[in-house]
Amino acid sequence: MSALNLSSSSDGTIRRFRRKWTGGGVWAWRLLRELLLSKTRTGLSILMSTVCRYLPHQPQLIAPLLIMCHQHSASPQESYLAPKFRQIVEECRSRDAGEDGLSGFLEEEAAVRVYRFPVFERGFCEELVEELEHFEQSSAPKGRPNTMNHYGILLNELGFDEGFITPLREYYLHPLTSLLYPDCGGRCLDSHKAFVVKYDMNEDLDLSYHYDNAEVTLNVSLGKDFTEGNLYFGDMRQVPLSETECTEVEHRVTEGVLHRGQHMHGALPISSGQRWNLIIWMRGSRERNKLCPMCNRRPTLVEGEGFADGFTKHSDAPLNTSCVLT
Secondary structure: OOOOOOOOOHHHHHHHHHHHOOOOHHHHHHHHHHHHHHOOHHHHHHHHHHHHHHOOOOHHHHHHHHHHHHOOOOOOHHHHEOHHHHHHHHHHHOOOOOHHHHOOOOEEOOOOOOEEEEOEOHHHHHHHHHHHHHHHHOOOOOOOOOOOOOOEEEHHHHOHHHHHHHHHHHHHHHHHHHHHOHHHOOOOOOEEEEEEEEEEOOOOOOEEEEOOOOOEEEEEEEEOOEEEOOEEEEEEOOOOHHHOOOEEEOOOOOEEEEEEOOEEEEEOOEEEEEEEEEEEEEEOHHHHOOOOOOOOOOOOOEEOOOOOOOEEOOOOOOOEEEOOOO
16 A cells, blocks of 8 residues: 655755745755754744745745654654554455445444544644644735635645645545445545634634535544534435434544535534644546536636646546636
């Protein structure tokens, strides 16, 4: 099984950073090398403030540096993943894998076809939230995660797509979605939108009833300490709310909730604390090229950056385009 490639070599990272540097001076290079080699919590804080001061318009360079500071050279990158999650993926990859065979590994919620399983180790969740807080408090420009959440971070702005979210989707989540959701694009997921949302007593408390711009969604609770704020699921988007009985699903730190993107859901208000969630909207161009999941029409496309909204001009084309704002 391929491991998550969460970092590059120290020298490679420093060379990349140096090519982009715009005013740090020789002293900054010495500081950068010392910080990368020390990998200490204090060094990380200094590095974060230094990067954000001198590269406020290039936040995509921050993530590789932060991840470098957290890399433990004696540990494989897969150590960030929960052992049970790795076991689930191995089961999905086996020759005789089937949905029935996963019953002993997955926790199926009362909501139809909603599954729960551990995704990350707790230590990784804590470190990730800490670095997200560093970025949130920095002066670097930040985009809104989506049209409903006001507080959060787009992970592609931190450079997490290529080295983290893409291999997570391709090597670990794809075998699972292929078995669980073959009827709604689970076998052909080829792009994503990944972001972190934050709920706080002084900010967003809840999230109204909605469906996602995705074929399949993974929602992982990263922390911190909070009470209440459960997810709730209704029926698919075609079923009116008046004909729906909703079911609550509890958030558990380190665990992910996997569901179909068109499954209506929301988040109840937290009553104390602060909650961070990693959301990955996984998309299959073969499905959405036929019909836009947001407007229910054949998509009218304009070119977009990166994965955009997951559409392609042709089923085999690498170009990703946008139909709607998400």
